[in-house]
Amino acid sequence: MEHSKYGDDFNVGDIYTTAAITVTETHVVNWAGLTMDFYPLHMDKEYAAKTPFGERLVHGPLIFALAVGLVGSAGFAGDSAIAWLGADDMRMLAPVKIGDTVTVKVEVIDKQPTSKPERGIQVWRYTVKNQRDEDVMVFDYKMMFHMRG
Amino acid sequence: MEHSKYGDDFNVGDIYTTAAITVTETHVVNWAGLTMDFYPLHMDKEYAAKTPFGERLVHGPLIFALAVGLVGSAGFAGDSAIAWLGADDMRMLAPVKIGDTVTVKVEVIDKQPTSKPERGIQVWRYTVKNQRDEDVMVFDYKMMFHMRG
Amino acid sequence: MEHSKYGDDFNVGDIYTTAAITVTETHVVNWAGLTMDFYPLHMDKEYAAKTPFGERLVHGPLIFALAVGLVGSAGFAGDSAIAWLGADDMRMLAPVKIGDTVTVKVEVIDKQPTSKPERGIQVWRYTVKNQRDEDVMVFDYKMMFHMRG
Amino acid sequence: MEHSKYGDDFNVGDIYTTAAITVTETHVVNWAGLTMDFYPLHMDKEYAAKTPFGERLVHGPLIFALAVGLVGSAGFAGDSAIAWLGADDMRMLAPVKIGDTVTVKVEVIDKQPTSKPERGIQVWRYTVKNQRDEDVMVFDYKMMFHMRG
Amino acid sequence: MEHSKYGDDFNVGDIYTTAAITVTETHVVNWAGLTMDFYPLHMDKEYAAKTPFGERLVHGPLIFALAVGLVGSAGFAGDSAIAWLGADDMRMLAPVKIGDTVTVKVEVIDKQPTSKPERGIQVWRYTVKNQRDEDVMVFDYKMMFHMRG
Amino acid sequence: MEHSKYGDDFNVGDIYTTAAITVTETHVVNWAGLTMDFYPLHMDKEYAAKTPFGERLVHGPLIFALAVGLVGSAGFAGDSAIAWLGADDMRMLAPVKIGDTVTVKVEVIDKQPTSKPERGIQVWRYTVKNQRDEDVMVFDYKMMFHMRG
Numbered sequence: 085m086e087h088s089k090y091g092d093d094f095n096v097g098d099i100y101t102t103a104a105i106t107v108t109e110t111h112v113v114n115w116a117g118l119t120m121d122f123y124p125l126h127m128d129k130e131y132a133a134k135t136p137f138g139e140r141l142v143h144g145p146l147i148f149a150l151a152v153g154l155v156g157s158a159g160f161a162g163d164s165a166i167a168w169l170g171a172d173d174m175r176m177l178a179p180v181k182i183g184d185t186v187t188v189k190v191e192v193i194d195k196q197p198t199s200k201p202e203r204g205i206q207v208w209r210y211t212v213k214n215q216r217d218e219d220v221m222v223f224d225y226k227m228m229f230h231m232r233g
Numbered sequence: 234m235e236h237s238k239y240g241d242d243f244n245v246g247d248i249y250t251t252a253a254i255t256v257t258e259t260h261v262v263n264w265a266g267l268t269m270d271f272y273p274l275h276m277d278k279e280y281a282a283k284t285p286f287g288e289r290l291v292h293g294p295l296i297f298a299l300a301v302g303l304v305g306s307a308g309f310a311g312d313s314a315i316a317w318l319g320a321d322d323m324r325m326l327a328p329v330k331i332g333d334t335v336t337v338k339v340e341v342i343d344k345q346p347t348s349k350p351e352r353g354i355q356v357w358r359y360t361v362k363n364q365r366d367e368d369v370m371v372f373d374y375k376m377m378f379h380m381r382g
Numbered sequence: 383m384e385h386s387k388y389g390d391d392f393n394v395g396d397i398y399t400t401a402a403i404t405v406t407e408t409h410v411v412n413w414a415g416l417t418m419d420f421y422p423l424h425m426d427k428e429y430a431a432k433t434p435f436g437e438r439l440v441h442g443p444l445i446f447a448l449a450v451g452l453v454g455s456a457g458f459a460g461d462s463a464i465a466w467l468g469a470d471d472m473r474m475l476a477p478v479k480i481g482d483t484v485t486v487k488v489e490v491i492d493k494q495p496t497s498k499p500e501r502g503i504q505v506w507r508y509t510v511k512n513q514r515d516e517d518v519m520v521f522d523y524k525m526m527f528h529m530r531g
Numbered sequence: 532m533e534h535s536k537y538g539d540d541f542n543v544g545d546i547y548t549t550a551a552i553t554v555t556e557t558h559v560v561n562w563a564g565l566t567m568d569f570y571p572l573h574m575d576k577e578y579a580a581k582t583p584f585g586e587r588l589v590h591g592p593l594i595f596a597l598a599v600g601l602v603g604s605a606g607f608a609g610d611s612a613i614a615w616l617g618a619d620d621m622r623m624l625a626p627v628k629i630g631d632t633v634t635v636k637v638e639v640i641d642k643q644p645t646s647k648p649e650r651g652i653q654v655w656r657y658t659v660k661n662q663r664d665e666d667v668m669v670f671d672y673k674m675m676f677h678m679r680g
Numbered sequence: 681m682e683h684s685k686y687g688d689d690f691n692v693g694d695i696y697t698t699a700a701i702t703v704t705e706t707h708v709v710n711w712a713g714l715t716m717d718f719y720p721l722h723m724d725k726e727y728a729a730k731t732p733f734g735e736r737l738v739h740g741p742l743i744f745a746l747a748v749g750l751v752g753s754a755g756f757a758g759d760s761a762i763a764w765l766g767a768d769d770m771r772m773l774a775p776v777k778i779g780d781t782v783t784v785k786v787e788v789i790d791k792q793p794t795s796k797p798e799r800g801i802q803v804w805r806y807t808v809k810n811q812r813d814e815d816v817m818v819f820d821y822k823m824m825f826h827m828r829g
Numbered sequence: 830m831e832h833s834k835y836g837d838d839f840n841v842g843d844i845y846t847t848a849a850i851t852v853t854e855t856h857v858v859n860w861a862g863l864t865m866d867f868y869p870l871h872m873d874k875e876y877a878a879k880t881p882f883g884e885r886l887v888h889g890p891l892i893f894a895l896a897v898g899l900v901g902s903a904g905f906a907g908d909s910a911i912a913w914l915g916a917d918d919m920r921m922l923a924p925v926k927i928g929d930t931v932t933v934k935v936e937v938i939d940k941q942p943t944s945k946p947e948r949g950i951q952v953w954r955y956t957v958k959n960q961r962d963e964d965v966m967v968f969d970y971k972m973m974f975h976m977r978g
Contacts, residue, residue, distance in 0.1 A: 105269070105718065106725040106736075110709040113557040114267050117415025118260065120302030122552065122604065124312070129553040130632045130662050140553075144317040145298050146268075152294050153269030157718065159904050163273070168293040168325055170372075175319035185726045215726050223319075254420065255427040255438075259411040262855040266713025271850065271902065278851040279930045279960050289851075306420065308606050334428045364428050403867065404874040404885075408858040409565065416561050418552070418600030422610070442615040443599050447592050451567030455867065457755050461571070466591045466623055468670075473617035483875045513875050521617075560706040564862025569701065569753065576702040577781045577811050587702075707863065714859050716850070716898030720908070740913040741897050745890050749865030759869070764889045766920035766968075772913055819915075 089162030091204040091229030094192045102154040104187035104215075107142050107180060115146045142180040147221045151188045151212045155225075160190070166203065166228040174223035178214070185215040193224065202233035238311030240353040240378030243341045251303040253336035253364075256291050256329060264295045291329040296370045300337045300361045304374075309339070315352065315377040323372035327363070334364040342373065351382035387460030389502040389527030392490050400452040402485035402513075405440050405478060413444045440478040445519045449486045449510045453523075458488070464501065464526040472521035476512070483513040491522065500531035536609030538651040538676030541639050549601040551634035551662075554589050554627060562593045589627040594668045598635045598659045602672075607637070613650065613675040621670035625661070632662040640671065649680035685758030687800040687825025690788050698750040700783035700811075703738050703776060711742045738776040743817045747784045747808045751821075756786070762799065762824040770819035774810070781811040789820065798829035834907030836949040836974025839937050847899040849932035849960075852887050857927060860891045887925040892966045896933045896957045900970075905935070911948065911973040919968035923959070930960040938969065947978035 116122050124131040125141055132140040148171075155161075180186065194207035205228055212221040265271050273280040274290055281289040297320075304310075329335065343356035355378055361370040414420050422429040423439055430438040446469075453459075478484065492505035504527055510519040563569050571578040572588055579587040595618075602608075627633065641654035652675055659668040712718050720727035721737055728736040744767075751757075776782065790803035801824055808817040861867050869876040870886055877885040893916075900906075925931065939952035950973055957966040 103718070103720055104724045104726060106723060108705050108709050109555050110557045110706045111267065113555050113561075114263070114415075114709075115298075117412075117418075117561075118263050118267060119298040120254070120306045120415075120418075120420055121298075122418055122550070123305055123314075124550055127553060128551045128632055129630070130551065145294075145301050149264075149268040149270075149294050149298060156272055157269045157902065165272075170322070170324035172321060172323070173319070174321070174323070176317055183725070185724055252420070252422055253426045253428065255425060257407050257411050258853050259408045259855045262853050262859075263411075263415075263713075266710075266716075266859075269713075269716075269718055271716055271848070273848055276851060277849045277930055278928070279849060306604065332427070334426055401867070401869055402873045402875060403567070404872060406854050406858050408855045412561070412565050412858075412862075413596075416558065416565060417596040418604045419596075421603055421612075443592075443596050447562075447566040447568075447596060450592050454570055455567045455753065463570075468620070468622035470619060470621070471617070472619070472621070474615055481874070483873055556704050557706045560704055560710075561862075564710075564859075564865075567862075567865075567867055569699070569865055571699055574702060575700045575781055576779070577700060701865070710859070710863050711894075714856065714863060715894040716902045717894075719901055719910075741890075741894050745860075745864040745866075745894060748890050752868055753865045761868075764921055766918070768917060768919070769915070770917070770919070771915035 087163050087230050089164040091164055091195070091206055091231045093164070094195070094206060096192050096195055098192040100158065100160045100190040102158040102188045102190070104185050105150060105154065106185045107146070107150065107182065109182050111146060112140065112142055112182060115143055119145070137179055140182060142182060142184070144176045144221070147180055147186065147212055148174065148223065150186060151210045151221065152225070154188045155190055155210065164229050166230055169205065169226040169228055171226065172224045174221070176221055178218055178220045180214065180220050186212050186220065188212050202231050204229050204231040236312050236379050238313040240313055240344070240355055240380045242313070243344070243355060245341050245344055247341040249307065249309045249339040251307045251337045251339070253334050254299060254303065255334045256295070256299065256331065258331050260295060261289065261291055261331060264292055268294070286328055289331060291331060291333070293325045293370070296329055296335065296361055297323065297372065299335060300359050300370065301374070303337045304339055304359065313378050315379055318354065318375040318377055320375065321373040323370070325370055327367055327369045329363065329369050335361050335369065337361050351380050353378050353380040385461050385528050387462040389462055389493070389504055389529045391462070392493070392504060394490050394493055396490040398456065398458045398488040400456045400486045400488070402483050403448060403452065404483045405444070405448065405480065407480050409444060410438065410440055410480060413441055417443070435477055438480060440480060440482070442474045442519070445478055445484065445510055446472065446521065448484060449508045449519065450523070452486045453488055453508065462527050464528055467503065467524040467526055469524065470522045472519070474519055476516055476518045478512065478518050484510050484518065486510050500529050502527050502529040534610050534677050536611040538611055538642070538653055538678045540611070541642070541653060543639050543642055545639040547605065547607045547637040549605045549635045549637070551632050552597060552601065553632045554593070554597065554629065556629050558593060559587065559589055559629060562590055566592070584626055587629060589629060589631070591623045591668070594627055594633065594659055595621065595670065597633060598657045598668065599672070601635045602637055602657065611676050613677055616652065616673040616675055618673065619671045621668070623668055625665055625667045627661065627667050633659050633667065635659050649678050651676050651678040683759050683826050685760040687760055687791070687802055687827045689760065690791070690802060692788050692791055694788040696754065696756045696786040698754045698784045698786070700781050701746060701750065702779065702781045703742070703746065705778050707742060708736065708738055708778060711739055715741070733775055736778060738778060738780070740772045740817070743776055743782065743808055744770065744819065746782060747806045747817065748821070750784045751786055751806065760825050762826055765801065765822040765824055767822065768820045770817070772817055774814055774816045776810065776816050782808050782816065784808050798827050800825050800827040832908050832975050834909040836909055836940070836951055836976045838909070839940070839951060841937050841940055843937040845903065845905045845935040847903045847933045847935070849930050850895060850899065851930045852891070852895065852925060852927065854927050856891060857885065857887055860888055864890070882924055885927060887927060887929070889921045889966070892925055892931065892957055893919065893968065895931060896955050896966065897970070899933045900935055900955065909974050911975055914950065914971040914973055916971065917969045919966070921966055923963055923965045925959065925965050931957050931965065933957050947976050949974050949976040
């Protein structure tokens with residue numbers, strides 16, 4: 085199988101930015117139902133109103149998932165990725181509220197060969213920003229790529 | 234606000250196990266739609282049949298999200314958690330296929346005070362297992378808890 | 383507001399039958415997410431395999447909800463209903479499995495006036511049947527109707 | 532199979548309360564789609580504005596379903612329930628509007644043995660309340676439980 | 681199989697009108713996820729605010745799909761339709777915004793026999809209107825019907 | 830606002846192909862719920878088994894919607910499209926069954942200027958193919974594009 089892109093096409097320091105998406109109440113309710121996370125800070129307006137946040141917050145892992153989707157949809161990597169290996173140093177940096185709009189800045193931060201020349205490992209840092217250009221989440225996403233070998 | 238549990242109630246070495254859930258085709262299709270991740274390995278049976286996996290795989294981040302939901306639903310922590318701080322050392326250890334059933338083993342691995350006596354930080358290791366008791370994902374989940382102070 | 387039908391158009395003993403719908407795994411997973419009912423008999427294939435049923439069952443309240451929807455979609459009552467008052471004597475009569483197809487037989491079993499001549503109360507008995515014509519659920523559905531007065 | 536709880540653990544007069552959930556427009560639209568109930572009082576803002584309610588109402592059976600889910604999620608019963616037998620005396624007591632937040636008070640009101648000592652029947656009264664502590668729905672939920680025998 | 685209605689029951693010039701539905705943010709987000717159309721004009725509040733429309737618009741094909749559903753739900757055609765053949769001259773006439781309410785006016789505009797007397801082809805013109813009675817979409821919907829023959 | 834692509838970048842005769850997606854039972858059930866189209870040929874296994882098709886078919890308009898989404902996700906047009914104007918000559922050419930995998934071949938078939946030099950109209954022919962390379966649907970999709978002017 086020929087690939088549209090290869091890990092060789094990405095270099096440490098490369099930066100990409102994605103489209104943005106508004107995180108709606110629908111995202112939050114559908115997320116809760118799909119992932120079984122009905123914590124009242126996300127689902128109970130009355131409870132949330134009494135917290136320091138004053139209103140329902142978006143689930144943190146939903147921000148992670150949307151970041152992965154925004155980067156995938158942007159198509160930077162074509163079909164060069166073989167598998168997702170994991171993530172490191174994931175941190176919520178600021179709360180996301182219903183109606184906020186998020187986008188992702190991606191930076192290639194590491195490239196490593198494997199024992200097979202046609203496979204390489206890379207780490208891409210995903211920084212999620214809101215509509216005020218504030219960083220709301222950051223994590224390092226580790227993937228196995230097809231290499232031209 | 235009085236809490237049903239406090240971070241004080243958890244100690245390094247404590248182990249909990251959750252209920253299990255079967256990851257269905259519906260989970261995969263709804264996840265793709267919610268998170269915008271339509272990578273063909275998850276969504277295209279014909280493509281997946283030609284990969285070494287031979288069939289569509291479940292999105293890795295969905296396993297992370299289900300693990301978070303299974304632990305939350307188990308109610309171990311009551312309403313003692315204030316906020317999710319992040320995750321470390323997340324690794325996919327084995328592919329999950331449509332129809333597999335996953336459960337989570339949780340171990341408290343770290344407890345730290347903060348500058349405020351009524352708040353503490355803990356790290357819980359989540360190990361996700363399938364119906365053959367194989368580890369499919371592991372990650373360290375970091376949370377801020379209410380402490381009795 | 384003129385109405386397409388009135389409670390006057392229904393008489394004790396009238397019988398209606400609806401279209402049918404196959405209850406899919408998607409119905410069960412979406413229902414669980416929307417209503418927060420992840421009981422393992424519905425969601426965990428491994429658990430369900432060890433019960434006397436041998437496989438996952440459809441949530442009973444989902445059968446109730448589908449019955450209400452099938453009757454509403456059939457349009458027997460036009461826009462003559464003002465409000466749903468409640469239900470009585472709801473009983474699960476047989477388990478429903480994923481892939482079963484259900485339909486509803488409706489019988490008008492009671493009609494009562496109210497203190498206002500333009501409003502009446504009726505009770506309709508809904509009997510839900512599967513594709514083998516077995517009764518799987520029955521309940522008496524109580525509604526307030528517009529009357530010609 | 533050992534159970535985490537048994538019917539023996541519940542006594543007439545016991546009272547439990549659940550978490551709460553805000554009923555959003557997403558709940559209403561997803562409910563309509565899943566259950567085929569598109570009655571204009573729930574789905575058509577223009578129609579609803581002309582009714583005495585003045586705005587779209589939440590489907591009554593959705594309140595029933597959320598109550599079942601809130602009680603199940605609360606985990607009072609562990610895995611002691613074998614099957615749902617039915618419900619009695621279900622009544623809508625007040626309309627629920629989009630954005631209202633509901634919680635459930637549960638009271639054990641009846642316990643009966645069966646011909647098998649390891650199985651018992653119980654009736655729990657579910658009273659659904661909104662954020663103003665008004666009762667919006669009540670019903671008696673009948674279940675078969677594992678008994679220690 | 682006997683049919684509740686036949687193509688013979690419809691004549692050129694017949695006009696039907698459907699119920700209405702409010703197009704919510706939930707419709708838009710669920711549509712995007714199901715159909716993979718995350719164009720920022722529909723999904724990104726910040727982007728949409730800078731366009732001449734000033735806010736997010738509803739996906740045009742969703743209006744087509746809702747029109748098909750509103751006509752089907754209205755039940756004019758009973759089970760007389762065998763298959764959907766296609767559509768012609770579909771035009772968006774005005775933007776639809778989140779919160780608008782749409783209804784459909786249907787006019788039978790063409791009837792043709794086929795080589796088989798028990799099958800006929802008809803074209804029905806669907807005109808979708810909003811709550812201000814403005815035409816927002818029009819298309820000609822072509823179906824094969826059962827004929828009495 | 831600068832655009833990533835312009836209508837000028839597309840010429841009559843240009844051909845593009847998209848990724849593919851498997852149309853699952855989940856797509857069909859979610860589509861029915863979102864668009865209110867519960868026609869038994871799509872939703873009732875027992876009914877469908879008695880038709881010449883022998884099993885449930887995928888809703889035709891869902892194929893249209895997926896085609897629009899596959900082309901949008903492919904990103905050929907960047908953000909050059911201003912608005913969707915409509916579609917012509919849409920025809921179902923073959924039934925699509927649950928589990929079929931569809932992809933789209935796009936051909937630019939017409940380009941027209943408008944009275945404003947910075948706007949142009951184009952017609953793209955979308956041919957939807959299944960996993961056996963059979964054409965299942967075709968339609969001409971008409972869009973307004975940003976032109977370099």
